Amino acid sequence: MLLMAIVWTVMTPRLLRSVVGLAAVSVILSMIMFYMDSPLAAVFELSVCAGLIPVIFFTTISFTQRVGQEELIERKKIIFRQYVYLPIILAVVAVVMLLSKPVVDFVFPTAPVVQDVRKVLWDDRHLDLLGQIIIILAGALGIVALFKETKK
Amino acid sequence: MPSLLILLPLAVLVIFNLPLGMAMRRLYYWIVATVLVAQGFFVAVTPFFDWKALNDPLAMFFEYKLSIDAFSLIMLFIIALVASVSLQVARYTIEPGRKTEGFINLLLVTVIGMNAIVMANGIFSLYVFVEVVAVSSFILIAMNKSKFAMEGAFKYLILSAVASVMILFAIAILFFISGDTSFSSVQSAAKVQAASAYVKIAMMLLIAGLFIKSGIVPFHGWLPDAYTESQAPVSVLLAGIVTKTVGVYALIRLMYYVFGMSPAAQKILMFAGALSIVVGALAAITQKNFKKMLAYSSVSQMGYIILALGCGTTMAIIGAVFHLLNHAIFKSLLFVNSASVEKSLGTVDMEKMGGLGQKMPVTGFTSVIAFLSTAGIPPLSGFWSKLIIITALWTAGNTGYAALALVSSIITLGYFLSMQSMAFFGQVRNGLEDVKESGMGLAIPQAILAIVTIGIGLLFPVIYNLFLMPLGNILR
Amino acid sequence: MVMSFNLIRTLIGLEILIKVATLFIVLAGHVTGNTALAQALVVTLIVIEVVVMVVAGGLVLCIYRSNRTINANELVNRKG
Numbered sequence: 001m002l003l004m005a006i007v008w009t010v011m012t013p014r015l016l017r018s019v020v021g022l023a024a025v026s027v028i029l030s031m032i033m034f035y036m037d038s039p040l041a042a043v044f045e046l047s048v049c050a051g052l053i054p055v056i057f058f059t060t061i062s063f064t065q066r067v068g069q070e071e072l073i074e075r076k077k078i079i080f081r082q083y084v085y086l087p088i089i090l091a092v093v094a095v096v097m098l099l100s101k102p103v104v105d106f107v108f109p110t111a112p113v114v115q116d117v118r119k120v121l122w123d124d125r126h127l128d129l130l131g132q133i134i135i136i137l138a139g140a141l142g143i144v145a146l147f148k149e150t151k152k
Numbered sequence: 153m154p155s156l157l158i159l160l161p162l163a164v165l166v167i168f169n170l171p172l173g174m175a176m177r178r179l180y181y182w183i184v185a186t187v188l189v190a191q192g193f194f195v196a197v198t199p200f201f202d203w204k205a206l207n208d209p210l211a212m213f214f215e216y217k218l219s220i221d222a223f224s225l226i227m228l229f230i231i232a233l234v235a236s237v238s239l240q241v242a243r244y245t246i247e248p249g250r251k252t253e254g255f256i257n258l259l260l261v262t263v264i265g266m267n268a269i270v271m272a273n274g275i276f277s278l279y280v281f282v283e284v285v286a287v288s289s290f291i292l293i294a295m296n297k298s299k300f301a302m303e304g305a306f307k308y309l310i311l312s313a314v315a316s317v318m319i320l321f322a323i324a325i326l327f328f329i330s331g332d333t334s335f336s337s338v339q340s341a342a343k344v345q346a347a348s349a350y351v352k353i354a355m356m357l358l359i360a361g362l363f364i365k366s367g368i369v370p371f372h373g374w375l376p377d378a379y380t381e382s383q384a385p386v387s388v389l390l391a392g393i394v395t396k397t398v399g400v401y402a403l404i405r406l407m408y409y410v411f412g413m414s415p416a417a418q419k420i421l422m423f424a425g426a427l428s429i430v431v432g433a434l435a436a437i438t439q440k441n442f443k444k445m446l447a448y449s450s451v452s453q454m455g456y457i458i459l460a461l462g463c464g465t466t467m468a469i470i471g472a473v474f475h476l477l478n479h480a481i482f483k484s485l486l487f488v489n490s491a492s493v494e495k496s497l498g499t500v501d502m503e504k505m506g507g508l509g510q511k512m513p514v515t516g517f518t519s520v521i522a523f524l525s526t527a528g529i530p531p532l533s534g535f536w537s538k539l540i541i542i543t544a545l546w547t548a549g550n551t552g553y554a555a556l557a558l559v560s561s562i563i564t565l566g567y568f569l570s571m572q573s574m575a576f577f578g579q580v581r582n583g584l585e586d587v588k589e590s591g592m593g594l595a596i597p598q599a600i601l602a603i604v605t606i607g608i609g610l611l612f613p614v615i616y617n618l619f620l621m622p623l624g625n626i627l628r
Numbered sequence: 629m630v631m632s633f634n635l636i637r638t639l640i641g642l643e644i645l646i647k648v649a650t651l652f653i654v655l656a657g658h659v660t661g662n663t664a665l666a667q668a669l670v671v672t673l674i675v676i677e678v679v680v681m682v683v684a685g686g687l688v689l690c691i692y693r694s695n696r697t698i699n700a701n702e703l704v705n706r707k708g
Contacts, residue, residue, distance in 0.1 A: 025644060025647060038667045038670065040667045040671065041650075041666070041671060041674075044674050045650070045670070045674060048678055049643075049647070049674070049677075052678060125672075127272070127273070127280075128276065128280050128669075130158070131268065131280035131281050132672055132675045134265065135280070135287055135676055136675065137165070137261065138265075138288045139287055139683050141257045141258060141288075142287060142291030145254035145255075146294060147686070147690075276669055280672060283680065287679060287680060290683055291683065294687055294690065297694070298694075299694050302690055302691045303691070305687055306684075306687055306688070306691060309680075309684055310638060314645070320646070320649035320653070320673070321649050321652060324652035324655070327656040327660070327666070328656040328659060328660065332665065
């Protein structure tokens with residue numbers, strides 16, 4: 001089901017539908033995550049990717065929209081040419097993976113001590129936390145630096 | 153102690169972005185310069201002084217998993233050096249005021265990110281800070297606001313993001329296998345199952361992703377545009393450290409320390425390295441834009457490093473890291489040269505240059521030194537690193553590659569000399585009569601870098617014992 | 629999909645790639661039983677992803693301002 005949503009998002013000619021498709025993909029992804037014992041990640045994914053990012057995209061698109069009929073027609077031509085390759089590639093990859101399956105054997109590591117509360121783990125990953133703060137800072141500073149000239 | 157390298161610049165960054173008075177803002181530049189120089193000192197002093205004996209006051213509040221070994225030390229030194237040079241260049245090429253502040257902000261973030269990269273303890277932390285550096289690099293490239301800069305930044309963004317995705321997939325597979333992301337667990341897991349197909353796939357993905365980020369052929373598409381179109385201090389920063397840290401350092405660290413070198417990986421690395429050497433050198437010859445030529449030359453030099461990495465012997469790795477160090481220095485010097493030329497002339501088109509050596513003595517002289525070092529002429533630093541690499545290749549039995557490296561070195565030399573004579577020596581062209589040297593501000597960093605280049609070349613035995621042998625001891 | 633000519637479409641395609649990678653990490657966590665670590669990684673990833681997207685969007689805006697187009701084919705102009 002996820003695959004279908006992805007394919008549709010990629011191929012649809014109308015940009016806004018694409019963004020909606022992205023949100024839909026996020027929702028489905030989030031549900032999958034939920035099933036895999038990762039409730040917190042699912043929640044993050046849902047809130048951020050199904051909400052925040054489409055907002056970003058809508059803002060960007062609203063500033064740059066320039067819908068032209070030629071665009072749609074050209075798009076349909078390109079779709080046919082390019083995306084004929086894509087299923088072929090996917091099929092090849094799938095075949096390769098299926099063939100190599102019997103060869104593959106990997107040892108699962110001994111299950112580590114399961115931290116039942118996720119928050120307990122976050123004490124371990126301080127460096128990543130710091131990294132997140134820094135990257136948010138970087139993004140903010142960057143955007144400011146990019147758009148500063150309008151204020152001057 | 154190591155966490156200070158990250159927290160101190162961060163504190164400076166935060167403090168100086170609060171609304172302060174004008175006087176404080178002028179201090180910003182000086183304080184940042186001090187911080188960077190302090191980092192350089194830290195590195196220089198470390199072999200003689202055991203920092204661990206000092207109590208880390210911050211350990212009570214923050215416990216970060218950071219580790220420094222000889223390789224990280226060398227990288228920290230380069231980061232400090234090139235970043236301070238870049239800061240200096242920025243002061244004299246970007247108009248003062250708000251724009252400079254923006255640059256310094258992003259510079260600090262980049263330095264923080266790179267420090268963290270070389271001190272990181274696990275693949276995922278590595279990735280996080282690689283992204284930090286990437287984000288700040290995008291903005292830095294685009295700060296020029298010209299059409300081409302934007303295009304370069306966007307190309308870099310897309311390619312870098314694709315590379316990040318590949319690296320993420322590799323991380324996921326490694327997570328699969330080892331249940332953790334720290335270097336030691338991945339290393340032990342990879343040793344146990346070296347033959348498994350999944351490990352191989354992970355390695356392929358990792359190599360491919362990191363090749364894109366380092367600008368190795370055939371993934372170097374973004375590099376010429378990004379280097380050329382960005383402003384002068386950004387080019388210095390990019391060419392001098394960012395590409396190296398984010399791409400090459402990560403490659404060396406992961407391939408050599410964590411994964412061990414399987415024969416297949418070695419072949420790929422050596423082939424890609426050799427390809428980069430040749431393509432980079434050939435492309436550089438045809439360029440008319442000074443900066444673009446330097447960009448392709450960087451691709452070529454990265455090829456040397458990757459080639460040596462692929463060889464895999466201890467001596468080769470020492471050569472690779474040493475060449476990394478040297479290239480950071482002389483390539484930065486060349487870009488500062490280009491900055492000073494650009495400032496005085498207003499152009500980097502080589503066809504318009506001629507006889508500059510008479511008008512701009514400092515630039516001319518230092519650029520000669522840098523070029524000679526690039527081509528590997530004794531007694532400059534480049535000579536030693538290339539010698540080590542070629543010798544290592546020869547003794548490991550890869551005589552074909554060694555010969556290739558030697559030959560392209562000679563070709564590079566030939567080309568550089570001819571370009572040099574055209575632009576800097578010879579007759580002064582029309583319209584260039586009133587060109588002057590571009591001022592002390594740019595002359596000082598050039599002089600410093602040139603002195604370091606010569607110094608490393610002359611003091612080679614000292615450097616070898618002090619910095620490079622410990623490197624060899626850490627390697628397996 | 630990433631090679632599309634409209635820059636924003638490229639970004640969307642990139643987004644999807646990142647999500648798939650996220651999915652793999654969660655999968656790995658589920659299989660090895662270390663769901664806590666996997667979630668920590670995923671959360672960090674999502675933060676990074678958002679920042680990168682915001683910056684990318686900002687870049688696209690800037691490109692649009694100077695070129696009035698976000699069509700990749702039209703944007704290719706070489707300087708030699």
